[in-house]
Amino acid sequence: MAAHSKLLAAGVCLVLLIVWRLVYLCFFHPLAKYPGPFIAKFSNLYGAYHAWRGDAHLDMWRTHEKYGDFVRHMPNTLFIRNSEALHAIFSIKPSVLKSAHYRVLETNVASTFSLRGGHDHLWRRRLVSTALSEKAQRGMDGRIAVHVRKFCDMVFPKEAKVLGKPMDMSEWCSYLTFDLMADLVFSASYNLLGNERFRYMPHVIDKSNVRMSVLVYIPFIAWFKYIDAFVFKEASIARNRFMRFVIRAVRERADRATGKWSSQSLDPCPPRNDIYSTLATAKDPDSGKSFSSQEMVSESITLVVAGSDTTSTAISSTFFYLADTKHAYRKVAREIREAFKNKPFGEGGVAWGPELSGCAYLRACVDEALRMSPPNGAALTREVMPGGLKIGRQYIPAGTVVSVPVYAIHHDPRYFVEPFSYYPERWLEDDGTGSIKRARSVFNPFSMGIRGCLGRNLAYHEILTTVATVLYFGDFQFAEGDLGKVGRGSPQAQYGRHRENEYQLRDHLSGQKNGPWLRFRRRNIVD
Numbered sequence: 001m002a003a004h005s006k007l008l009a010a011g012v013c014l015v016l017l018i019v020w021r022l023v024y025l026c027f028f029h030p031l032a033k034y035p036g037p038f039i040a041k042f043s044n045l046y047g048a049y050h051a052w053r054g055d056a057h058l059d060m061w062r063t064h065e066k067y068g069d070f071v072r073h074m075p076n077t078l079f080i081r082n083s084e085a086l087h088a089i090f091s092i093k094p095s096v097l098k099s100a101h102y103r104v105l106e107t108n109v110a111s112t113f114s115l116r117g118g119h120d121h122l123w124r125r126r127l128v129s130t131a132l133s134e135k136a137q138r139g140m141d142g143r144i145a146v147h148v149r150k151f152c153d154m155v156f157p158k159e160a161k162v163l164g165k166p167m168d169m170s171e172w173c174s175y176l177t178f179d180l181m182a183d184l185v186f187s188a189s190y191n192l193l194g195n196e197r198f199r200y201m202p203h204v205i206d207k208s209n210v211r212m213s214v215l216v217y218i219p220f221i222a223w224f225k226y227i228d229a230f231v232f233k234e235a236s237i238a239r240n241r242f243m244r245f246v247i248r249a250v251r252e253r254a255d256r257a258t259g260k261w262s263s264q265s266l267d268p269c270p271p272r273n274d275i276y277s278t279l280a281t282a283k284d285p286d287s288g289k290s291f292s293s294q295e296m297v298s299e300s301i302t303l304v305v306a307g308s309d310t311t312s313t314a315i316s317s318t319f320f321y322l323a324d325t326k327h328a329y330r331k332v333a334r335e336i337r338e339a340f341k342n343k344p345f346g347e348g349g350v351a352w353g354p355e356l357s358g359c360a361y362l363r364a365c366v367d368e369a370l371r372m373s374p375p376n377g378a379a380l381t382r383e384v385m386p387g388g389l390k391i392g393r394q395y396i397p398a399g400t401v402v403s404v405p406v407y408a409i410h411h412d413p414r415y416f417v418e419p420f421s422y423y424p425e426r427w428l429e430d431d432g433t434g435s436i437k438r439a440r441s442v443f444n445p446f447s448m449g450i451r452g453c454l455g456r457n458l459a460y461h462e463i464l465t466t467v468a469t470v471l472y473f474g475d476f477q478f479a480e481g482d483l484g485k486v487g488r489g490s491p492q493a494q495y496g497r498h499r500e501n502e503y504q505l506r507d508h509l510s511g512q513k514n515g516p517w518l519r520f521r522r523r524n525i526v527d
């Protein structure tokens with residue numbers, strides 16, 4: 001056979017193979033019977049495109065609105081929007097593992113967050129949960145209060161009753177939570193609130209996450225270094241910058257523990273009791289395992305990233321919704337000021353205690369913000385293990401990737417009346433039909449089960465302390481004009497971003513944000 005005939009034959013074979021693959025995916029694949037966007041039957045590029053645009057959470061909501069509870073969202077991925085699926089997939093004894101997508105999130109060594117499951121994950125999770133337990137939390141509350149007071153000093157004008165200049169909460173809340181996590185994890189004081197030197201850190205995390213969120217769908221881009229560097233130039237630079245910073249921070253923390261000092265340190269302050277010290281000395285009682293120095297790096301990175309970004313989004317969004325919802329603002333401010341009447345607020349540095357944890361309306365305001373604009377609003381994907389998974393009458397075969405998109409289920413009218421209205425009362429006043437129970441059954445901003453968030457308590461302490469401290473010391477309102485609209489939806493924006501009362505996030509692994517721009521006014525406190 002002549003060379004060109006061989007080439008032609010090879011070409012025909014290739015075309016036939018591709019056609020067969022497309023026919024298989026469309027008609028014979030186990031997920032072929034489920035509806036979904038046409039292009040998503042054939043390629044992960046559909047998901048990658050929305051990850052890159054930062055609207056994956058909205059796209060998932062839109063597709064569930066269009067196709068119903070079961071949506072094929074990628075060739076081998078099924079998203080399901082109901083309570084039964086949520087509890088079947090995200091349970092304590094799951095029939096699933098984290099999907100292979102999570103491998104992309106590994107640095108050199110796996111962490112509690114990135115491991116797919118099994119014993120390796122369990123012993124790590126036990127160690128990390130000791131460092132973040134209620135008991136450990138008590139040692140952190142005073143430190144949280146100190147950072148929050150500093151945040152207040154930055155956003156409030158010095159004199160009472162003077163309206164301050166507009167402040168971008170997406171920036172200031174990120175400085176606050178980064179300072180907090182650096183202190184709680186490494187005892188480090190990078191002082192983003194106080195000076196500009198390290199203020200690039202939240203931005204490099206955001207930029208790097210744009211790339212990672214796309215790689216989760218099409219990991220092979222990372223194999224082609226030149227394409228990766230070309231497509232994600234800024235994100236790759238940001239990631240390298242972030243990695244250099246954190247690796248150096250962890251190394252310096254380890255040095256400081258052994259008494260080594262350097263005037264060139266990122267932060268030359270002495271180590272205290274911190275999450276690092278608990279993790280470095282912890283040993284799993286069952287397996288006898290402890291973290292190696294490499295693992296300490298990857299766990300520390302996870303904690304700083306998982307803990308700062310998400311919490312700052314939750315605080316910014318609570319500020320947004322309160323500034324936007326007058327009745328909720330008045331009610332929560334009254335509750336906090338009453339609770340701390342005659343009790344000098346935060347005297348001795350600690351705001352946390354029975355007064356604050358008793359502020360039920362404040363908690364409802366925070367939960368409602370977490371429902372409306374969940375910091376992780378897209379899909380936390382899981383792979384079904386051998387044996388399959390039963391959801392209702394549907395049998396999902398092993399190997400299928402499944403999830404329940406968080407934003408989509410948080411806006412499902414079967415569980416939340418008027419799901420696009422910010423209404424904190426829904427968490428406190430049952431409408432006589434079991435509405436609170438229904439809402440609780442699908443509320444999952446921290447996910448749930450064996451892979452649920454380990455920093456949930458810490459996050460609530462940070463958010464509640466911040467909002468309460470701010471409202472105790474003064475008031476806030478949106479900036480005037482266009483600045484006051486930053487972060488809002490707009491009727492001209494794409495469908496899903498058209499609601500003006502909704503705080504808009506760009507979902508790149510976790511939610512990225514702009515605004516709200518707020519002006520603060522210190523009040524005259526007469527207890």
Ligand code: HEM
Nearest residue numbers: 112113306307310311314376380446447451453454455459
């Ligand atoms: C509002 C703030 C927070 C939100 C909304 C949040 C949300 C989540 C979610 C949804 C997951 C599951 C991720 C997945 O399955 O892919 C998760 C896991 C995790 N979170 Fe958080 N998180 C927050 C704050 C924190 C904080 C403050 C820390 C620690 C300091 C933390 C540490 C972790 C860790 C270690 C995991 C992995 C658990 C495991 O896989 O076993 N998070 N978080």
